[in-house]
Amino acid sequence: MKQLKRWLLLPLSMILLLAPLGCSFGNDDQETVRVAEVTRSIFYAPLYAAMAQGYFSEEGIELELTTAWGGDKTMTTLLSDGADIALVGAETSIYVYAQNASDPVINFAALTQTDGTFLVSRTPTDEFRWDNLNGSTFLGQRKGGMPQMVGEHVLRQHGIDPHKDLKLIQNIDFGNIASAFASGTGDYVQLFEPQATLFENEGLGHIVASFGEESGEVPYTVFMAKESTLKNDTETIERFTRALYKGQQWVDEQSPEIIAASIVTFFEDTPVDVVTQVVERYKDQGSYATDPLLSPGAWDNLQTIMDDSGELPQYVDYEALVNTSIAESILK
Missing domain, CATH: 3.40.190.10 (Periplasmic binding protein-like II)
Structure with missing residues (x-):
């Protein structure tokens, strides 16, 4: 809670510095979607695979990706409209909700489903x-x-x-x-x-x-957006989620060697054989979500873990901070 308060009190100059400058994919007739990720990690392989395989471009999205390097900075970027979507731990949405946010942050697509x-x-x-x-x-x-x-x-x-x-x-x-x-x-x-x-x-x-x-299963890293964004830009979020799902399915179907070759350019300082080892380890233990649907059981497990550590500000119902309609529409 104390950390969240520090996020919300960051000066405007810091917020502006956190605005995404990232790399873009696509062409001029596509819609730009700005994503702030909490860190750069092989743990997020399905996202990078979706980018590398051109799935966002297929959905008419020019993806601008920036790495915020920290949950506090990622959430500040999202709350200050420096990003349309954040990739960060689901617990951050609970912290924001506990501050009685007028425009709460909603989890709409899972990326990882275990601790990493x-x-x-x-x-x-x-x-x-x-x-x-x-x-x-x-x-x-x-x-x-x-x-x-x-x-x-x-x-x-x-x-x-x-x-x-x-x-x-x-x-x-x-x-x-x-x-x-x-x-x-x-x-x-x-x-x-x-x-x-x-x-x-x-x-x-x-x-x-x-x-x-x-x-066990926990929504360790999820895509989230402001409630107003999900309401006003539903079609864009659906296209984003569809591209993500294609990446998730591709990673689920391919070998670690093929996945590593596809995403290694996102990790210039890591040899491809190491990327392969890491991908294989995460695949073997089921860390990569194979679809974007965040389950109620995972949400409850998250809050149990937070509560055990004395970090849960309040219990929040699954329906309050998880939007399943978009993922469900993609899976039909």
């Missing part, structure tokens, strides 16, 4: 058990963020109190967590891809568990 982080051990183990973490030093994610909430939720599911049974470190900036572990901090670390795979390939760590598999 992995537990990496400094030392190899033939048979990992969660109680191995008792008494260890655990390098977690930022307090209040969805990765940390999921991490703590999973630990509790395995009978571990993250604030009593181990030494929890969560005061390191997101961008420095991997380097802190590589330099010797922590016995275990919670990492996103591709860092987890890179560490394993380089012998710096060993992936021993998946937080995505352990925490």
Whole structure:
């Protein structure tokens, strides 16, 4: 809640700096749709595949994509009309709703349906058990963020109190967590891809568990827009969602090697073989949603995880912040 208030108090100069400058696809007779993504991640492969395969162009959309690098900046961009659509964690829509927003942010299409982080051990183990973490030093994610909430939720599911049974470190900036572990901090670390795979390939760590598999289905990353946008630009949002669905189906049908070759240009600093490994890992555990429909069960699981971590400002009914009509029309 405190973080959300900081978003809403950002000065106008910062809001203007956050306006998308991104890359565009298509031609002059297409409608421009501005999308702000929370970060650039192989976790979002179906979006990049839809772009690379030309599905947005087929739907008459010239997509302008910008990376906001953070949930707060992404939501600020959307709320200030710097973007038409945001790709960010569904929990942010709850934070905005709890502030009694006159034009709430509505989730209309799912992209990922599990957590995307992995537990990496400094030392190899033939048979990992969660109680191995008792008494260890655990390098977690930022307090209040969805990765940390999921991490703590999973630990509790395995009978571990993250604030009593181990030494929890969560005061390191997101961008420095991997380097802190590589330099010797922590016995275990919670990492996103591709860092987890890179560490394993380089012998710096060993992936021993998946937080995505352990925490179940959750609307981890979704496309959302203001309620007014969904009402006034329904046809555009439908075309956007149809293009996304084509990308989701394509990713579901193709091999990791083909997917990686299609999206590798979005990750200039990551070798294609690493992209392939990451895509395969996410596909195997069902992280990529195969259609845009966000389920009630996933929504409830999200709020359970938030509540367990003390970060749920209020319970919000599924119907209040999830629009299923667009996804349902696409799936017919």
